[in-house]
Structure formats: structure tokens, C-alpha cells
Amino acid sequence: MSDRYQGFVSTPIGKLIVKNLGLPNPTPLERWSVGSPLVDGLVVLGGHGRLTEALPTTLDGLGIASATDLDEGARAKALVFDATGITDSAGLVALQEFFTPLMRRLETCPRVVVIGTPPEQRTGSERVAQRALEGFTRSLGKEIGRGGTVQLVYVAPAADGAIASTLAFLLSPKSAYVSGQVVRIGAHGAVTADEVADQDRPLAGKVALVTGASRGIGEEIARVLHRDGATVVGVDVPQAASELQTLMGELDGDHLVLDITAKDAPQRIAHHLREHHGGVDVVVHNAGITRDKRLANMTDDRWSSVIAVNLTAPERITRELLDSGVLNAGGRVVGVASTSGIGGNMGQTNYATSKAGVIGLVDSLCDELPDGTTVNAVAPGFIITKMTAAVPFATREVGQRLNAMAQGGLPVDVAEAVAWFASPGSGAVNGNTVRVCGQMMLGA
Incomplete structure (x- = not known):
């Protein structure tokens, strides 16, 4: 599905109206x-901390060019700042000193990543300063504009060598609709990551289960995991059997x-x-x-059916x-939550409860999973699908514009985040909801 408003504002008359009325562009x-x-493009590195010396080598291993300065007249595609060396509030001025001169020298759709230490692993003034990084990155994410994104990655000291997969995702167009997020690496369980033999097919030889795989976001998750090398086993209800079989046939997958x-x-x-695959490596x-209704009008079946599908089933299957x-x-377990489960939504007490519960499932499992297994969740906002196309026009337009990018996301944006969690290189990425x-x- 397309964004008709975005298409309109790219026309000559649309540009004129946007300029004169101050509408989102x-x-x-x-x-x-x-x-x-x-x-x-070029990634410019800044800051002084634990990862400063290793970052160029890590990026080079991903095929990403980096430098510590920018030639006159040149532009940067991304900025990475190592803030792990900031130990008190006075040291936070290093953020302003690095970023301010570069903000007008960024290309379109730039990426910014700030790396810190989990505040809970520090004390006193250093804990204060590291927690302050969240306010900086969330605010910069709302300022950066031009399709840019800003993230904060807290890296536990023991996990310094496990950041490559996260940088690959956050610095690339794969994270197009992810911004203002806080990611923790090494906070729960494993602090190392497996080597990724083939960056183009990191899931080669892996089996991935995807529920609700026949259409929408589930279909795109299946496609992206297949692109990354996985054998996909799609699951869906009997009513969607035909679509599911067609898709899995196209992807050389299996279905249930x-x-x-x-x-x-x-x-x-x-x-x-x-019986058919000898086990599973990725579960989505x-x-x-x-089944939306205000709570005053909520029937028992509307409540119980949403909880059963969205929350109880994932918990039982896992x-x-x-x-x-x-x-x-x-293994990798990935839940699909929702921003409704974080910030709530009118008429969705049942849905928001179920999706907050998915986040709770991540929290409850992340410290008990064995053998390097991880559990994380994605929380989509307004994603353009056939389902959202049926939302009344005014509601749909408001929903798409109330974010820092003034547009809805696509199913592939959710799928790329799932693929990042699923990667063997994300072994230290555990317990996150992004x-x-x-x-x-x-x-939210």
C-alpha cells in the first residue's frame, strides 16, 4: 500500500501547498x-571510551568506511559517538562539541548512533551521565529530520566485541523506520556473538518459524528471513491456507x-x-x-479472543x-508487540494488554533461557498494510503523521528488525523491545 499524501506533496502543487501552509513534508x-x-557513504567517529580504538576495525569488517574527521565540503552518511568515557555531567559537553559542527553536514537519511555503558552497571556521577544520554538521543531523533535516525546503544563492558550486528542494522537503511531507541547489548545472558560466515545470508542453514505468515507483516518477515538464508516454516489459520501455501511454495519453505x-x-x-526439520532456530x-471497543462496550469474547491469540498462544508455544x-x-525468540502496549490506545484495552504482555514475556524469559538463546520483541507503530488502509481517512492520516518522520512505516521495516534479532551475530542482544x-x- 502507498502513502497518497506523500505522493501528493512530491508534486509541484503539493510542494507549494506544503510550503505555504506549513504542512508535514x-x-x-x-x-x-x-x-x-x-x-x-562515510561514517564519522567521535568520542573517547572503551570502544574508540576497536570501532574502525569493526566497521571495516562490515565493509563500512569510517574516519575521525570530515574533509572540507564533504558530507557524512552517519555519525557514531563513543560516550562510554563520559563519567560525569560536565563531560556531556563532548556531545555538543562533536555533533553541533556536523549536523548541517549530513546526507539525506543519515544515521546517528551513540554508544554508552548501561547506567545500572555504573554508580554515582558516571551513572547519572550515562542515563542522560537517553534524553540527548531521543531529542536529537526529533530534530534530525530529512529521514534521519538516532539511536543509543548501551554496551556492557564484557560485550564490547559483540556489537557488529547491531551497528550493521542501525547504520544501514534496514533501520529506516527505527529511531529514538535504546538498545542494550550484554545486559542479559550471553556477552558474545557467533561469527557470521556470510553477511548476505546470515541465516543459512537455520530453520525459522513464523506465525501469521500468510499476509501483511508476517509475509514480509517470512520473505526477509528467507532472503537471509533461512528455511521458513509458515503457520496460519485454515482460512488463510491457500495464501500460506502459495507463499511458502514461492520461498521453498514449509507450512503448517x-x-x-x-x-x-x-x-x-x-x-x-x-519430525520435518530436526528442530527450529528462530521463532517469530x-x-x-x-477486536477494538471501548472498555465500557467490551464483550467477553472480544477480550478473550485477543488475549488468546496475541499473548497466551505465544507463551504456550515458546x-x-x-x-x-x-x-x-x-535459538532466537522474537515477539511482535506494539506501541499500543507501551503507550496505550483509545478503544484497545484488550489489544494493548496483550501486547504489553508480549513485552512481559521478553522480560520474564531473558534471564532464564539456556544455551545462548535470546528473546526480544519489536513494537510496530503505524505500519501501512491492507488492514490500516481500511482505517477511516482522517484517523489514518493522523496516525501516519504523528512521528518524527511524518509518515507510516512498511512491513519490511518490521521484518528487518526481526532479522537483526534473528542473526547469529546478535547473541548478546537479549531482553530488548525495540x-x-x-x-x-x-x-511512546
Whole structure:
């Protein structure tokens, strides 16, 4: 589905109206395609801390060019600042000194990443200063404009060598609709990451289960995981069997038709994965439904059906795959939450409850998973799909514009975040919930 407003403002008359009325003028976002470099331009490095010396080598290993300064007249595609050396509030001036001269020298759709130390692992003035980085990055994300993104990555000292996959995602067009986020590396469980033998196909040899895979966001997740080398096993309800079979045939994948809320669904899924694939490496809980009503008008079936599909089923399926040993060592569990579960939404008490519960599932599992297994969640905001196309025009337009990028995201934006979590190189990325929402202005 397309953004008609964005198409209109790119026309001569649209540009004139936008200029005269001060309307939002969203920048078309760059998105990654196979064969493209991760970063098409120069990354300028700044700051002084634990990672300063290693960053050039890490980026070079990803095929990303970096430098510590910018030639006269040149522009930067991305900025990376190592703030791990800031130990008190006075030291925060280093942020202003580095970024201010460079902000007008950025290319379109630039990337900014600030690297810090988890505040909870520091004390006194250093803890204060590291926590202050969140205010800086979230605010800069709302200032940067021109399709730019800004993120904060807290790296535990023991995980300094496990940042490559996260930098590859956050510095590339794969993170087009992710901004204002705080990512923690090494905060829970493993502090190392597996080597990625093939950056173009990091999931080669892996098996990925995707629920709700026949259409929308689930379809795009399946496509991106297949692009990255995984054998995809798609799951969906009988009503979507035809679409599911067609998609899995196109992707050389496998399919399983069932209702994930059925009493025996977890056992059937586990049995299928064990018998046909010898286990599973990536589990994506994407299936979800909405049954919107204000709480005063909420019926029992509207409430219970949403909780059953969106929350209870992922919890039961995950537990079965873990207890049965079907989830392979070093596995990845990824939940699809929602910004509604973070900031709430009118008429969605049932949906928001279920999606907040998905975040709770991440929190409850991240410290107990065995064998290098990780659990994370993506929380989409307004994503343009056939479902959102049916939303009334005025509501849809407001929903798309109330973020720092003044536009809705695409299903591929969610899928790319899932693929980052799924990568073998993301072994130290555990316990995170990352919003894919263009940095919403309200609620979250």
C-alpha cells in the first residue's frame, strides 16, 4: 500500500501547498536492497571510551568506511559517538562539541548512533551521565529530520566485541523506520556473538518459524528471513491456507495450517518441527488480531479472543518448544508487540494488554533461557498494510503523521528488525523491545 499524501506533496502543487501552509513534508526513506552496501557513504567517529580504538576495525569488517574527521565540503552518511568515557555531567559537553559542527553536514537519511555503558552497571556521577544520554538521543531523533535516525546503544563492558550486528542494522537503511531507541547489548545472558560466515545470508542453514505468515507483516518477515538464508516454516489459520501455501511454495519453505489457540497447537508445532526439520532456530510470534471497543462496550469474547491469540498462544508455544528441546541451542525468540502496549490506545484495552504482555514475556524469559538463546520483541507503530488502509481517512492520516518522520512505516521495516534479532551475530542482544515507529511523538 502507498502513502497518497506523500505522493501528493512530491508534486509541484503539493510542494507549494506544503510550503505555504506549513504542512508535514516527509522525506522518502531509503531502504536496503540485496547487493547494496550497508552504508553508502562515510561514517564519522567521535568520542573517547572503551570502544574508540576497536570501532574502525569493526566497521571495516562490515565493509563500512569510517574516519575521525570530515574533509572540507564533504558530507557524512552517519555519525557514531563513543560516550562510554563520559563519567560525569560536565563531560556531556563532548556531545555538543562533536555533533553541533556536523549536523548541517549530513546526507539525506543519515544515521546517528551513540554508544554508552548501561547506567545500572555504573554508580554515582558516571551513572547519572550515562542515563542522560537517553534524553540527548531521543531529542536529537526529533530534530534530525530529512529521514534521519538516532539511536543509543548501551554496551556492557564484557560485550564490547559483540556489537557488529547491531551497528550493521542501525547504520544501514534496514533501520529506516527505527529511531529514538535504546538498545542494550550484554545486559542479559550471553556477552558474545557467533561469527557470521556470510553477511548476505546470515541465516543459512537455520530453520525459522513464523506465525501469521500468510499476509501483511508476517509475509514480509517470512520473505526477509528467507532472503537471509533461512528455511521458513509458515503457520496460519485454515482460512488463510491457500495464501500460506502459495507463499511458502514461492520461498521453498514449509507450512503448517492450524489455529494457534487450539489446546494441542504447541504440541503439534513442536512435533512438526522435530519430525520435518530436526528442530527450529528462530521463532517469530507474529500472529495477532484486533477486536477494538471501548472498555465500557467490551464483550467477553472480544477480550478473550485477543488475549488468546496475541499473548497466551505465544507463551504456550515458546514454553513447549523450550521444554521439548525443539528450540535449538543459540535459538532466537522474537515477539511482535506494539506501541499500543507501551503507550496505550483509545478503544484497545484488550489489544494493548496483550501486547504489553508480549513485552512481559521478553522480560520474564531473558534471564532464564539456556544455551545462548535470546528473546526480544519489536513494537510496530503505524505500519501501512491492507488492514490500516481500511482505517477511516482522517484517523489514518493522523496516525501516519504523528512521528518524527511524518509518515507510516512498511512491513519490511518490521521484518528487518526481526532479522537483526534473528542473526547469529546478535547473541548478546537479549531482553530488548525495540519500537519500529518512526519515533512516535505521543504516548511512546
